[in-house]
Amino acid sequence: xxxxxxxxxxxxxxxxxxxxxxxxxxxxxxxxxxxxxxxxxxxxxxxxxxxxxxxxxxxxxxxxxxxxxxxxxxxxxxxxxxxxxxxxxxxxxxxxxxxxxxxxxxxxxxxxxxxxxxxxxxxxxxxxxxxxxxxxxxxxxxxxxxxxxxxxxxxxxxxxxxxxxxxxxxxxxxxxxxxxxxxxxxxxxxxxxxxxxxxxxxxxxxxxxxxxxxxxxxxxxxxxxxxxxxxxxxxxxxxxxxxxxxxxxxxxxxxxxxxxxxxxxxxxxxxxxxxxxxxxxxxxxxxxxxxxxxxxxxxxxxxxxxxxxxxxxxxxxxxxxxxxxxxxxxxxxxxxxxxxxxxxxxxxxxxxxxxxxxxxxxxxxxxxxxxxxxxxxxxxxxxxxxxxxxxxxxxxxxxxxxx
Ligand SMILES: *Cc1c(COP(=O)(O)O)cnc(C)c1O
Numbered sequence: 251x252x253x254x255x256x257x258x259x260x261x262x263x264x265x266x267x268x269x270x271x272x273x274x275x276x277x278x279x280x281x282x283x284x285x286x287x288x289x290x291x292x293x294x295x296x297x298x299x300x301x302x303x304x305x306x307x308x309x310x311x312x313x314x315x316x317x318x319x320x321x322x323x324x325x326x327x328x329x330x331x332x333x334x335x336x337x338x339x340x341x342x343x344x345x346x347x348x349x350x351x352x353x354x355x356x357x358x359x360x361x362x363x364x365x366x367x368x369x370x371x372x373x374x375x376x377x378x379x380x381x382x383x384x385x386x387x388x389x390x391x392x393x394x395x396x397x398x399x400x401x402x403x404x405x406x407x408x409x410x411x412x413x414x415x416x417x418x419x420x421x422x423x424x425x426x427x428x429x430x431x432x433x434x435x436x437x438x439x440x441x442x443x444x445x446x447x448x449x450x451x452x453x454x455x456x457x458x459x460x461x462x463x464x465x466x467x468x469x470x471x472x473x474x475x476x477x478x479x480x481x482x483x484x485x486x487x488x489x490x491x492x493x494x495x496x497x498x499x500x501x502x503x504x505x506x507x508x509x510x511x512x513x514x515x516x517x518x519x520x521x522x523x524x525x526x527x528x529x530x531x532x533x534x535x536x537x538x539x540x541x542x543x544x545x546x547x548x549x550x551x552x553x554x555x556x557x558x559x560x561x562x563x564x565x566x567x568x569x570x571x572x573x574x575x576x577x578x579x580x581x582x583x584x585x586x587x588x589x590x591x592x593x594x595x596x597x598x599x600x601x602x603x604x605x606x607x608x609x610x611x612x613x614x615x616x617x618x619x620x621x622x623x624x625x626x627x628x629x630x631x632x633x634x635x636x637x638x639x640x641x642x643x644x645x646x647x648x649x650x651x652x653x
Contacts, residue, residue, distance in 0.1 A: 254600050255561055257631060258522050261622050263598070264541035265522040266609050268298070268634075270306050270627040272518035273605075277310050280476075280510060283492035288505040292336050294474045295321040297511030297606040298519070300623055302634035304328035307514070313356070315474065315509035319346040322353065332356070336471070336507065338385065338433070340406050347372050357381040357469070359433050361408055366417050366427070373426035382421060383431030383471055384414045386456065388449040392437030392475070408434065411456055418465045429465060431507065432457055435473025438512060441483050443494050446472070450498040457502060470504040476513035480603045481555045488513075512606040519605020521546050521556075521621075523584075525597040526576070535571040537593055542575025543582040544618045546604055547611040550581040556604060560590050562597040573599065577616045609635075614643050 257267055281291055292313035295304060299321060304314065305328040313334025314325035319342075325335050337350045338359035347369055350358055360366050360382050373380040387408030409417065414432075421427035434453050436445060450472060457467055472495055477485050495506065523541030530536070548554035558573065568589040575582045584601060593599075612620045619638030624631050 252520070252626065254520070254522055254559075254598060257624065258524070258598050260631075261624055261633070262637070263522050263524045264545050264621040266604065266621050266623045267520040267522060267631075268300075268303060268515075268605055268623065268625045269518045269520075270303075270625050273303070273306065273514055274310060276510075276514045276518070277307065277312065280488045280492075280508065280513065281311075283488035284496075284506055284508070287496060290334055290505065290507050292334060292507055292509045293514060294509045294511030295324060296610060298515040298608070299324055299610050300625075300634050301328050302625055303515065304330065306625075306627075313507070315511075319349050322350060322355065326353065336383075336509070338435075338509075342368075344368060344372060348376070351376055351378060351380045355381075357383045357431050359383050359385050359431075359471070360417065361385045363409070363413060363417055366420065370421075370424055370426050379426050379428050381428045381430045383429070383433045383467075383469060384409065384417050384421075385433045385435070386411060386414045386453050388434055388436065388452040390436055390445045390449045390452070392440055392445045393442045394437045394439050394475075394477070411452070414456060415460070418460050419463065422465045430467060431469030431471050432460075432467055433471035433473065433507075435475060435509065438475050439477040440475040441477040441485055443486050443490060446475075446486075446491065447494040447498065450495045454498040454502065457504070468505055469507050470499065470502070471507040471509070474509040474511050474513070476510055478512055478516045478603065478606075480516075481557065514606075516603050516606035519603070519608055521601040521604035521608060523575075523599050523601065525593045525595060525599065527595055528571075528593055535569060537571045537573045537590060537599075539573060539575055539584070539599060541584070541601075541621070542577040542616070542618065543579065544577060544613045544615040545575075545621050546584065546601065546608050547613075548607055549584050550579075551611070556584065557602040558585055558588055558590070559600040559602065560593060560597065561600065562591060562593055564591045564593060564597070566592040577618070614638070617643055619643055 292315040293307040308329040317339040335355040385408040421429040523539040543550040570587040573584040622637040623635040
């Protein structure tokens with residue numbers, strides 16, 4: 251049991267708490283699901299990019315899936331070996347591509363024919379061969395929120411099967427490209443197995459047809475996307491997930507790469523915020539708290555649900571309230587019509603499932619410093635990022651101040 255009250259009093263609010271032991275257990279369960287096959291779990295850094303979190307996964311043997319060169323640098327700093335680092339993303343700059351090639355990561359996930367051209371050119375300038383994989387868009391509806399769905403042709407991600415084939419042929423014939431993998435990632439917060447299975451089947455067929463033209467791949471990269479329970483979702487069991495994927499790979503000797511983000515971190519994180527006061531506008535009840543959309547954007551961005559636990563001595567009956575922050579936007583809310591008891595100044599609200607896409611999506615909007623982050627391991631808590639102070643927020647402007 252985590253003592254939220256004590257943590258809030260020690261570290262002040264708003265506050266992120268991460269349970270590293272929970273994250274370990276998630277990692278081990280998923281890794282175990284692929285037992286009997288060569289596999290790498292490449293932690294999707296964007297879901298929680300704190301260096302200590304990445305480093306924790308590094309000690310478990312994890313790789314890293316990165317979507318910017320900044321994330322690649324984080325992966326190196328946190329001790330992820332180069333041969334387990336993947337660089338994905340729909341728009342990589344020349345500088346990013348160059349640095350990724352120089353760092354000799356496992357491969358670059360290429361998302362368009364034009365990008366393949368850039369990678370080839372840059373590898374040629376550097377007089378090296380670059381390992382690549384192609385992100386295939388299998389045109390399967392992942393049955394998730396449209397903002398986090400990526401595997402349909404309507405989305406900007408990946409390339410169609412025919413384009414992928416052309417890209418592999420080109421790469422195979424190039425001195426500067428070495429096609430080693432194939433990749434798909436159809437969306438996030440997936441709770442249905444069927445779209446994953448169907449996508450894997452389509453992509454595995456492509457691997458077979460590439461084999462027949464002498465393109466021999468080593469890595470079958472199934473992306474991330476495993477959903478978690480925020481409220482009452484029925485989620486996919488890692489074992490079933492692995493079995494579904496493996497069943498499409500009969501006769502193929504490929505290393506599985508899986509890029510979980512949310513699955514590893516979401517339910518290992520808590521966001522703690524204090525009640526400032528209650529107010530009413532007509533019949534509408536609001537609970538105003540010290541955290542805001544700049545700390546945790548998901549409710550504002552996706553209308554995402556986070557379970558809220560009220561830590562209070564109040565024994566009143568629950569009634570519905572909107573939980574809102576101090577930011578000057580109507581979109582600044584954590585919950586709408588959420589049943590809560592009457593709350594007092596300094597009562598604590600714990601927002602559950604805040605370990606993924608929480609802190610990392612934060613901003614300094616309204617000149618608010620980002621929260622402190624604290625990790626707990628074996629019952630011991632320690633700061634893994636200090637709270638941002640006013641001086642941090644103005645540091646990059648101060649010397650440029652126009653007087
Ligand atoms: C975001 C992302 C992931 C992780 O997604 P989750 O839903 O957090 O598991 C994995 N791979 C790629 C390429 C991504 O963009």
